Structures are given as structure tokens and as C-alpha cells.
Amino acid sequence: MTRPFDWLTPDWPAPQHVQACVTTRSSGNSAEPFAAFNLGDHVGDAFEQVQANRQYLANALGCQPTWLNQVHGDHVVAADAGRILTADASVSREAGLACCIMSADCLPVLLTDQAGSCVAAAHAGWRSLAAGILENTVASMQVAPQQVMAWLGPAIGVAAFEVGGEVRAAFMHDNPITAQAFVPSENDNRWIADIYQLARLRLAACGVTAVYGGGFCTVTDPRFYSYRRQPVTGRFASLVWLAE
Template structure:
């Protein structure tokens, strides 16, 4: 079954993160390293299998007419979705005020963040790998809303946990010099030195994302705290498996 946030959003807003085990009545038709409910169409899975998985998701989501898929590039661009478009945009976040048009991001370790206004009139989804997170994709998504930041809710979906995300010193230095918002002490606390390796750290992407969202004044911040790497039966993980599928974090205003 998919994950849903326990948050103070209005009933008109639907938010979820899928798992590789699908949902009640449908376990997904992907096979091999993509086995289960793979929704990524860029990972060499069978196009027919991905299309079937996507069609089944659409049919299972009440009040959802379409999903604004993105070509994710680990950047910071945010696109405003519209019903009519001729191509899939290259961006790592989307925002919508169109009823039935969902914002979604695909992940397999990176941090997905779903946003909505408290009044339910706008929703957004952002994909934050460490590069996009450090460069400001979450900040740009918050800025794309036409309301004060304290009227926003943000829910962080499943991502790789600190224990399994080892990075080099260059990642730590990138956050220390380029991450806007959090205090230096908050950044330091998110990087735990690896005892057996000099200049290597275990990075806590959850903590970094939350620290930035709080610094931006987002009114409510929460998350699933589920590890894509550790929970192999439930989640795809690129760092664990290399060749693998993708889960989707999705939010929409239902019709």
C-alpha cells in the first residue's frame, strides 16, 4: 500500500507516496530488477509495463484526471502545470492550482517533498537529491506559491536514511558554503563522520530538508522517515541496487 501524510491539509487535497508492492488489488506488472509497481519510464523497464502501472495508478486515485510528469535533471527549476502541454518539461518540481492535475516526482533514494496551501488552492511536488537540495529546489518551490510561507504544509516522503548515505567531504563543503537558510550548526549536525574513512560522512538528507523548510517559515513540516535503502521489499533504491525502478510521490486537488 502507498504512504499518506498525517497532516492538517484540507480534504480536497490528496497526497501519497507509492511503494514497489503496489496497492490493494494491483501489485504492479514490472519484472526483473524493476519487479513490482515501477512508475519510472526512463530506467529501461518495459514501456508497456510502466504504462500499465501508470494507468492503474490513475484509475485508483479518485478525482485525479492526469499527472504532470517531469524529466528530472537534479536541478532547481519549478514548472507551473497546465492541462495542455506538448512535451514533458525538464524540471525537478511542479506546482498546480488545477483541479484533477497532479504534481508528482519519481525517486529511488532522493528526497520527495509534497507541498500544499492550508486552504487547498495550490499544491506542489519537489525532487531533491543532494545537489538539487543544496542548490535550492525546495526554496524555489516555496517561493512559487502565492501566499505567505506560514500558510504552507510540507511532507517529506521516503528517501535514503543517514545510515546508508555515505558522501565525500565535497558534499559537506557544498552544504557549508552554498546551502541557504539553515544555521551552520544544523548543517554540521546532519553530517556524521565515518569512523573508518577519512573525509567521508553519513549525510542526513531528511534533517537538511527539514532545516531548510523551517528556516523558510513553512508552517507545518513532517515526514514519513522511511528508508528506501533499508526497506528493499517496499522501496526502489538506486544506491542499493543500481539498476532499479522508481516510486512516485504525488499530490493533487481532487475533483
């Protein structure tokens, strides 16, 4: 089974046996407002439609996606095809077992090492970013950070990401250098945040400087689901796995 033409393949220098993909809204079974390729089973879509979409995904990619109960935290788990674990990142060293993140504005981050010995995926919304999800994911890979590369997938763009002062304070509490990722909004005590820059700064702080991707905006790009654009919406997936 082939994947739809508009699904994304990350542009990064990962080893050939490291595969990755980001889905879009096209070619699925879900009806409005989830049309069409919704993979989230927690957003109000019909269960059978979500399951059909998930099975199509597995068949099209030839891997086993491992789903998480994402809670905007900092917990990382080993990918497990038999259980849905509560975490915001997973790591896999087993061929064909894909780390999988669902999102609709939050930042998906895919990772591997230069040897392709393992892969990981992190759900890096601002709460998880500030809590240390990327640092914890890199540590869970158990390879030297200098050997790790990351790809930043589709997320809310800088022009659309207005946040309160508490968001800026949460980042600056532990890492004052992140102030450069915020500029004042026209509204009082509001800031325009660059989630891609925040991710790069957090990764650099733990030794990961080979960072690719970024530059998307889920709010303005109709290929992707966006919670900020439409609060009742689906979720797309970002996956990375070791080929069989």
C-alpha cells in the same frame, strides 16, 4: 479502481480536498529487476509495462499525474498534463492535476498551504536540496511561507547515507547551520548525512516550519525502489493534487 493496500497516505493536517499518495513496488506489471510497479520510463524497463503502470496509477487515484524529466536541478514549473517538462518540482492549482515526483532514494517533498489553494511536489536529492529546489518551490506557490506545510516522503535513511566532503561543503557554503546534519563517518573525508534534517533546515530558513513525515529509509525498506541498494531498479512516485 482502488489503490493497493500498501500505498502510503501522508499523515499531515492538509485540507480535506488536498489528496496525496506514495506508491510502492507492489501490484504492477514490470518484471525483474523492476518488479513490480515501476513508474520510471528512463531506467530500462519495457515501455508498455511502464505505460500500463502509469495508467493504473491514474485510474486508481482518480487524478492526472504530471510527469517531469528530473535532472537534479532547481527549476520549478507549473504542472502540465500535455507535456513532460524538464524540472525537479511542479506546482498545481487545477483540480485533478497531480504534481508527481519519481524517486529511488532521493527525497520527495509534498507541499500545500493551509487553505489548500495550491499543491506542489519537489524532487529533493542532495544536489537539488543544495541548489535551492525547496526554496524555489515555496516561492512558486505564491503564498506566505508561514501558511505552507510540507510532508517528507520515503528517502535514503541516515544510517545508509554516507557522502563525500564535497556534499557537506555544498550545503555549508550558503548555510553553515546545516553542519548539524552531518556526522563524521569511519572512513576518511566521508560523512553520514541526514537528508530529512537538511530538508527541514532549508525549509525553516525560508519560513516553512510546519513539516511532517520523514523517518523512512528506502535502502532498507523493501517496499521501495533504491538506487543505492540496486543500481538497476525502478522508481516509485509521490503525488499530491486538489480533489475535483
